[in-house]
Structures are given as structure tokens and as C-alpha cells.
Amino acid sequence: MQIPFFPYPHVFTEHRDDVEAAMNRCLERGAFILQDELEEFERAVGNLAGVAHVVGVANGTDSLMLALRVANVGSGDEVIMASHTYVATAAAAHFVGAKPVLVECREDRLIDPEAVEAAVTDRTRVLMPTQLNGRIADMDALQAIADRHGLVIIEDAAQALGATYRGKSAGTFGLAGSISLYPAKLLGSFGDGGLLLTDSADVARKLRMLRDHGRDDEGEVQMWGVNSRLDNLQAAVLLPKLRHYSETIARRREIAAIYDAGLRGLEQIGVPPGPNSDPDRMDVYQNYEIEADRRDELRAHLRERGVGSIIQWGGKPLHRLNGLGLASDALPYTDRFFERCMLLPMNTALTDEELSYIIEQIGSFYG
Numbered sequence: 001m002q003i004p005f006f007p008y009p010h011v012f013t014e015h016r017d018d019v020e021a022a023m024n025r026c027l028e029r030g031a032f033i034l035q036d037e038l039e040e041f042e043r044a045v046g047n048l049a050g051v052a053h054v055v056g057v058a059n060g061t062d063s064l065m066l067a068l069r070v071a072n073v074g075s076g077d078e079v080i081m082a083s084h085t086y087v088a089t090a091a092a093a094h095f096v097g098a099k100p101v102l103v104e105c106r107e108d109r110l111i112d113p114e115a116v117e118a119a120v121t122d123r124t125r126v127l128m129p130t131q132l133n134g135r136i137a138d139m140d141a142l143q144a145i146a147d148r149h150g151l152v153i154i155e156d157a158a159q160a161l162g163a164t165y166r167g168k169s170a171g172t173f174g175l176a177g178s179i180s181l182y183p184a185k186l187l188g189s190f191g192d193g194g195l196l197l198t199d200s201a202d203v204a205r206k207l208r209m210l211r212d213h214g215r216d217d218e219g220e221v222q223m224w225g226v227n228s229r230l231d232n233l234q235a236a237v238l239l240p241k242l243r244h245y246s247e248t249i250a251r252r253r254e255i256a257a258i259y260d261a262g263l264r265g266l267e268q269i270g271v272p273p274g275p276n277s278d279p280d281r282m283d284v285y286q287n288y289e290i291e292a293d294r295r296d297e298l299r300a301h302l303r304e305r306g307v308g309s310i311i312q313w314g315g316k317p318l319h320r321l322n323g324l325g326l327a328s329d330a331l332p333y334t335d336r337f338f339e340r341c342m343l344l345p346m347n348t349a350l351t352d353e354e355l356s357y358i359i360e361q362i363g364s365f366y367g
């Protein structure tokens with residue numbers, strides 16, 4: 001069997017006919033920039049997430065940066081985030097002139113509120129939890145910290161569209177939440193794309209100007225802005241995909257349940273929280289991140305048997321990326337986690353037969 005970690009052509013073929021028809025409708029009208037499909041897509045995501053405003057942008061990194069700009073975060077300010085996140089989270093802070101401050105994650109792979117509390121200084125402005133692997137952090141604890149210290153929450157929900165915590169959707173907790181539409185993400189476009197979610201009409205208005213050269217609805221330049229619009233064509237592609245989104249999430253949760261049942265009994269493996277393990281959360285499983293004894297050998301064993309796997313972020317947390325000036329020896333939990341963590345295939349192309357095969361190969365590796 002050959003099971004790639006992520007089958008990129010599936011992003012196109014899964015809903016091929018619907019997507020081709022939607023693209024053609026858009027192309028034949030010459031509707032490329034800030035057109036009807038984009039507005040319709042933004043409204044549809046708003047309905048899905050239960051949020052008042054959605055703003056489509058060029059990618060899930062610009063979105064973080066634009067949210068920080070709206071919050072007037074800049075030079076001298078500190079932004080607290082987990083070291084177990086993508087470099088994009090830190091880059092967004094860096095490029096508005098702020099300093100990323102890295103903290104530990106917990107056993108469920110998400111930012112540790114106690115570590116956040118300990119990292120707050122008088123320069124802290126923002127808490128930027130990453131809703132990693134399609135699961136939402138402990139937002140009650142983070143909100144309490146934000147309230148106590150007068151901080152803004154901006155969620156990096158790149159991996160969590162549709163996940164909920166106590167009934168509230170990822171991306172809707174703070175000033176604004178960011179979603180990525182990168183092809184391998186839960187809602188994957190045919191290239192780059194991103195979204196910002198916010199309940200504030202004022203924040204949404206500023207974000208719409210920021211993404212379009214600072215222009216208002218009349219085309220009048222009101223402020224400095226950038227070019228970071230979500231292509232209308234990507235919105236056209238994503239609209240039919242969004243109509244199938246609840247099936248996508250249901251299947252990912254089913255896959256997680258199959259992995260959980262197959263792997264939880266192995267003492268050499270640490271599985272993530274199962275899909276029905278927490279009444280407060282509905283996880284959407286962007287990734288299935290396990291911990292494994294002899295991780296590198298296991299990955300080689302799987303590779304030889306046709307099964308692709310990766311280690312998130314290319315294998316290193318942010319405080320181990322040389323060249324960013326974020327090196328630290330103060331994050332031992334995250335260091336230990338990165339000696340053991342890896343991602344198994346998690347996507348809607350996987351069949352039950354393939355999942356059984358993957359689980360079997362892991363079992364046979366440990367004997």
C-alpha cells in the first residue's frame with residue numbers, strides 16, 4: 001500500500017465537478033478581485049462559525065499581522081504564544097515590530113495557561129493561542145489572564161475552522177481570529193488564502209481597508225494598507241467545499257476515533273485527546289499528532305511500508321529555530337515533546353482499509 005502523508009491532488013478531485021463549475025462561472029464573468037463569490041464565501045463562513053464578520057485575505061499569516069495592526073501592536077510590545085506553533089505566528093508579531101514570547105504547551109499539545117500567566121510582563125499586549133491540530137486551548141483560563149492584565153486575545157486558529165469550546169467556535173474568542181486556507185488545511189484552497197473572524201464591526205471595517213490598500217467602500221484611501229485580498233477565484237472554489245464541510249469534519253473525527261481505538265492500548269504511543277473525550281470541546285482534527293517511543297525508527301518503518309508521516313514544523317519548535325533570535329533552554333516540556341511527536345496521515349482521502357493498515361504497521365513495529 002502507498003499512503004502519502006497528504007494527497008494534494010485530492011484537494012481538487014474530492015469535489016471536482018462542483019468546483020470546476022464554480023470556477024467557470026467566475027472566470028467567464030471576469031470576476032477576479034473583491035467580487036460576489038468572495039462576499040458570499042465570507043457570509044457562509046460567518047454562518048458556520050457563528051460570527052458577525054469574516055474578512056478574506058491572502059493567507060493565514062497576513063491575517064495575523066493585520067489583526068495585530070488593528071490592535072495597534074508594535075515596537076516594544078510582547079505577544080505571548082506557544083513555542084509549539086508555526087513560524088508564521090511569531091513572524092506576524094515580528095513584522096509589526098513586536099516581540100514573540102514563547103511558552104510551553106500542555107499534554108493536549110495546546111498552550112499552557114499557567115506558563116502564559118508566568119510570562120506576562122508590563123510590556124505584554126497580546127495573547128496569541130494557536131488552536132493546534134483542530135483543538136481549542138483553555139480559553140476560559142486565557143480570558144481570565146487577559147482580563148486581569150488588560151490584554152488582547154488574537155487567536156491563531158489556522159488549524160481549527162469549525163472547532164468549538166463550550167459551544168463557541170475557533171476564531172471567535174478574542175478581538176479577531178485567523179484561519180488559513182492553505183491546500184492541506186481543513187478547508188483547502190488551490191493556493192494561498194486566509195480569513196479573519198471578528199464580532200466587531202469596527203475591527204472588520206479596518207481589516208477590510210487594511211487588506212485593500214487602505215481603501216474604504218467608496219475606493220477612498222483612508223489609511224495605510226497592503227494588498228492582501230483573498231482571490232475571488234479561491235472563494236468560488238471554497239464555496240462548494242464549504243457546503244460539504246460538516247461531512248469533512250465528521251469524517252476526520254471518525255478517523256481520529258479509529259486511530260484512538262487502534263493505538264491507545266500501545267504503551268509506546270501517546271495519542272491526542274479522543275473525539276468524544278471532552279464534553280466542552282468539539283475537535284476538528286486538522287492533524288493527528290501522536291507521541292512515539294523510538295519515533296525516528298517508527299517513521300522509517302512506516303516509510304518502508306508505504307506510509308508517509310511528518311513532524312510538525314519540520315521537526316522543531318520555535319525556540320529551536322536558529323536564526324530567529326528566539327533560542328531558549330527554558331522550555332523542557334516542549335523539547336521532550338519534540339523528541340517524540342509525529343503526525344500520522346489525517347485527511348478525507350483515507351479509507352478504513354488504509355487506516356487499519358497504518359495501525360497494523362505501528363503495532364508490528366513494537367511487536
Ligand SMILES: *Cc1c(COP(=O)(O)O)cnc(C)c1O
Nearest residue numbers: 059060061086088158180181182
Ligand atoms: C498554516 C498555519 C499558519 C499560516 O497559514 P498560511 O496560510 O500558510 O500563511 C499559521 N499558523 C498555523 C498554526 C498554521 O498551521
